[in-house]
Amino acid sequence: MMYTAEDIITYLPSPTQADRELITAAYEFAREAHEGHTRYSGEPYLSHLASVAKMLAEMGFGTRTISAGLLHDSIEDTGVTENEIRKLFGEEILFLVQGVTKLGSVRYYGSDRHNESLRKLFVATSQDIRVLIIKLVDRLHNMQTFAHVPAHKQKRIARETLEIYAPVAHRLGMGRIRKDLEDMAFPYVYPDEYKRVQEIITPLAKKADTDLEKIRKTIQRKLVEDGMRDFKTHTRIKGTYSLYHKLRRRDWDIDKIYDYLAIRVIVKNVEDCYQVLGIIHKFWRPMPNRLKDYIANKKPNGYQSIHTTVCIPTDTILEIQIRTDDMHREAEFGIASHMIYKEAQQGRGVSKASNKPWFTSLIPSLFRPFAWRTTLQAPREEEELFSERSPKEKIPHWIQEVAEAHKSTKAPHGFMEDLKNDFFSYRIFVFTPEGDVVDLPVDASPIDFAYAIHSEIGNHVSGARVNNKLVGLDTGLKNGDIVEILTKDSSRPTQKWMEYAKTTLAQRKIRASIEATAKSA
Ligand code: MN
Numbered sequence: 465m466m467y468t469a470e471d472i473i474t475y476l477p478s479p480t481q482a483d484r485e486l487i488t489a490a491y492e493f494a495r496e497a498h499e500g501h502t503r504y505s506g507e508p509y510l511s512h513l514a515s516v517a518k519m520l521a522e523m524g525f526g527t528r529t530i531s532a533g534l535l536h537d538s539i540e541d542t543g544v545t546e547n548e549i550r551k552l553f554g555e556e557i558l559f560l561v562q563g564v565t566k567l568g569s570v571r572y573y574g575s576d577r578h579n580e581s582l583r584k585l586f587v588a589t590s591q592d593i594r595v596l597i598i599k600l601v602d603r604l605h606n607m608q609t610f611a612h613v614p615a616h617k618q619k620r621i622a623r624e625t626l627e628i629y630a631p632v633a634h635r636l637g638m639g640r641i642r643k644d645l646e647d648m649a650f651p652y653v654y655p656d657e658y659k660r661v662q663e664i665i666t667p668l669a670k671k672a673d674t675d676l677e678k679i680r681k682t683i684q685r686k687l688v689e690d691g692m693r694d695f696k697t698h699t700r701i702k703g704t705y706s707l708y709h710k711l712r713r714r715d716w717d718i719d720k721i722y723d724y725l726a727i728r729v730i731v732k733n734v735e736d737c738y739q740v741l742g743i744i745h746k747f748w749r750p751m752p753n754r755l756k757d758y759i760a761n762k763k764p765n766g767y768q769s770i771h772t773t774v775c776i777p778t779d780t781i782l783e784i785q786i787r788t789d790d791m792h793r794e795a796e797f798g799i800a801s802h803m804i805y806k807e808a809q810q811g812r813g814v815s816k817a818s819n820k821p822w823f824t825s826l827i828p829s830l831f832r833p834f835a836w837r838t839t840l841q842a843p844r845e846e847e848e849l850f851s852e853r854s855p856k857e858k859i860p861h862w863i864q865e866v867a868e869a870h871k872s873t874k875a876p877h878g879f880m881e882d883l884k885n886d887f888f889s890y891r892i893f894v895f896t897p898e899g900d901v902v903d904l905p906v907d908a909s910p911i912d913f914a915y916a917i918h919s920e921i922g923n924h925v926s927g928a929r930v931n932n933k934l935v936g937l938d939t940g941l942k943n944g945d946i947v948e949i950l951t952k953d954s955s956r957p958t959q960k961w962m963e964y965a966k967t968t969l970a971q972r973k974i975r976a977s978i979e980a981t982a983k984s985a
Pocket of ligand 1: 512536537602
């Protein structure tokens with residue numbers, strides 16, 4: 465499928481001449497830059513870029529984000545320079561393209577020990593929420609065309625999607641992208657488990673569809689009879705990956721899963737949500753302890769809805785999810801929905817209204833008093849699924865950390881200033897071959913790394929390998945590098961090392977060792 469520039473522009477609510485020109489220029493630039501490149505499917509590479517741009521446009525993003533979507537692989541894959549992009553498309557689009565390129569270097573190593581740090585690194589590196597969203601959409605399209613990817617690459621990419629991209633999407637509240645990413649990656653990562661889930665749901669699929677449709681119609685009728693006019697209803701079947709997790713915790717018994725089928729009722733305002741709940745409970749018996757009011761008590765990732773489980777006389781159990789339009793948009797697009805909303809309000813262009821980095825907006829508690837009330841019923845079910853670390857913690861710890869660290873740096877002064885001040889521009893994360901993370905200042909050397917691990921290792925460094933290549937001890941380390949230190953008993957720190965070391969820890973240890981050697985000599 466090859467979308468044209470015109471196809472992409474049709475998704476803009478009211479494109480100006482300038483919007484058209486920018487998108488067309490980016491489109492033509494991408495076509496030329498990727499001339500002769502093809503995807504694994506044999507399609508021209510442009511088809512990927514056009515699809516990413518089209519999805520961004522569909523999500524409601526503005527012209528610059530869409531253009532960055534068209535250009536996102538140009539620096540990495542073609543001879544295009546940053547200067548060219550700056551000259552033709554300006555600083556902001558260049559910044560987005562650079563961000564996406566940088567994110568591409570956050571690699572997945574296949575060890576669970578890395579995952580949490582990688583997610584953190586991934587979010588922190590993106591700096592601007594739009595960068596992260598372009599990258600998520602990029603991955604989404606890569607997954608959609610996954611069948612053409614060579615088999616030996618499929619598994620690694622699918623794992624990365626499942627372990628890094630989908631959880632990041634989830635934690636940003638981007639429910640739709642998360643579900644798509646998970647369900648597309650699942651069969652490649654866990655083929656046997658996928659088969660098992662399929663065997664359970666395939667026989668149910670037909671009845672599920674007809675039941676859902678019937679119940680949806682009944683709900684519509686009931687609501688109208690009770691005087692409701694302004695509402696929408698959708699049906700949803702639980703994603704296979706999310707279902708798999710739940711099946712594992714319910715002895716693989718689908719009858720113990722009450723939200724396999726769900727109907728969403730979307731209304732105009734919160735009052736209507738409770739009215740719908742009343743109408744539904746009057747008509748169908750709610751299951752005890754299954755009412756979850758995430759409107760009164762938001763989920764940590766911002767999710768809001770009322771969930772209730774009802775038994776339908778035809779012996780179907782299903783969940784009904786009631787929410788407003790705004791809540792629905794937020795459940796689908798998460799943090800991005802706020803931006804989309806802002807863009808829509810301002811007509812066009814990309815808002816940079818906030819001086820705060822986007823991740824701080826996820827954590828109101830850090831910036832204003834935030835009371836977490838106990839929920840009507842413990843929101844155990846869904847929560848358990850993805851809060852890997854501590855279920856007691858309401859705000860994902862890692863995002864909290866990112867924001868706290870940011871808060872402790874200087875107060876932001878405008879967008880570009882904010883970027884410079886971003887503490888991730890002077891911290892890097894590198895890995896041991898075993899997958900442990902060491903965070904160091906930018907430009908730290910293997911010497912700093914060695915001392916950060918242990919002073920005995922530091923004191924006997926004889927060489928270093930970065931990403932499996934022997935390097936000099938003065939090499940500047942980069943985000944995501946895997947660093948292996950070679951030691952020799954006879955090796956000792958030298959004065960030269962003082963120049964290589966960027967951390968005070970390493971410098972102190974080197975000085976101490978040199979002095980000790982001098983004394984004993
Ligand atoms: Mn791409």
